[in-house]
Amino acid sequence: MDEWLRTADIESITRHGYVGYIERSIRPALGKIAVSKLTARMLETFYDELRRCRVRCDGRPFVEHNADNEHDCVELECKPHKCKAMASSTVRQIHSIISGVLNAAVRWEWISSKHARIAQRPKQTPPHPDPPSPAEAARLMEKAFALDEDWGTLVWLVMTTGIRRGEVCALRWSRVDLDEGIVEIRRSYTTLRGVGAEKDTKTHQMRRTALDTEAVVLLREHLARCQQRYADLGVEWNADSYVFPGTRGNDPSVPYPPDAVSSRYKKMAKRLGIETHIHALRHDSTTELLTAGIDLRTVAGRLGHGGGGATTLRVYAAWVAAADRKAAELLGARMPKIKRND
Secondary structure (H helix, E strand, O other), X not given: OHHHXXXXXXXXXXXXXXHHHHHHHHHHHHOOOOHHHOOHHHHHHHHHHHHHOOOOOOOOOOEEOOOOOOOOHHHHOOEEXXXXXXXXXXXXXXXXXXXXXXXXXXXXXXXXXXXXXXXXXXXXXXXXXXXXXXXXXXXXXXXXXXXXXXXXXXXXXXXXXXXXXXXXXXXXXXXXXXXXXEEEEOEEEEEEOOEEEEEEOOOOOOEEEXXXXXXXXXXXXXHHHHHHHHHHHOOOOOOOOEOOEOOOOOOOOOEOOHHHHHHHHHHHHHHOOOOOXXXXXXXXXXXXXXXXXXXXXXXXXXXXXXXXXXXXXXXXXXXXXXXXXXXXXXXXXXXXOOOOOO
């Protein structure tokens, strides 16, 4: 695992996540096992233990201490352990890491290829998109503009284009064509331990997404506000400026942090009594389009889904089926009525 981490070409944010999985879950369970002696049964037992309890306890009651040395459990609020299952998606991620390690060991001729094809990949839990209702979406949008015109514009753009939060934070004015009404999405913005960086989009693909008329108007107004803000700060505005700069300090060259976007949105929704998160706006955009009968490939393209619509179909199968039913009824209504004998 150490050698694989040292040599693998992995983005920093992904590497940080992998190291966390390895140190918290994989190394404690498998780290002392010789790679050539790792069996399918060992791995599948390991996955089953994680699905039962993420710390792989033996089922006996114990106290989870908040310090390793002697301490006052009451003062540190140490609590009895409660088993919490690891999500299936996380177990699948752990399996992917182990598979990557074993495949590397085969390439380096440390083990034979049979050892790399051992455990079954854990089943993927069917996704359950939960978009806000039309009434909730309207309330959220109204509240966003009431709080701040810039914030309202950001929420509008996410809701109408399905753009990911990292992508909207990385968006620059040079990628916005207000005359054509198109945004070009090429990059995403992430933060790791307080340090931000741009990277490729999730699918490593560029896409061009059309804007609705109101979005163009809002972005023109937003552009004017940004240019004025630059002028007030004595900073020269240029087309490579971020569309949504950060709110802290007087440096408009820093984008709005993705975590701050999520936090602000969730707090706003909570004040309205709505249990949701900003990623659900992607679901809202998608379900609205599918329900309206927009074809699957077009919807997938707007979302930046790979596989020509396969991902969209898997995640939004219920709405695709509803659109298919609507299409069937539409065609049926165009056919001549059949005369039947009484």
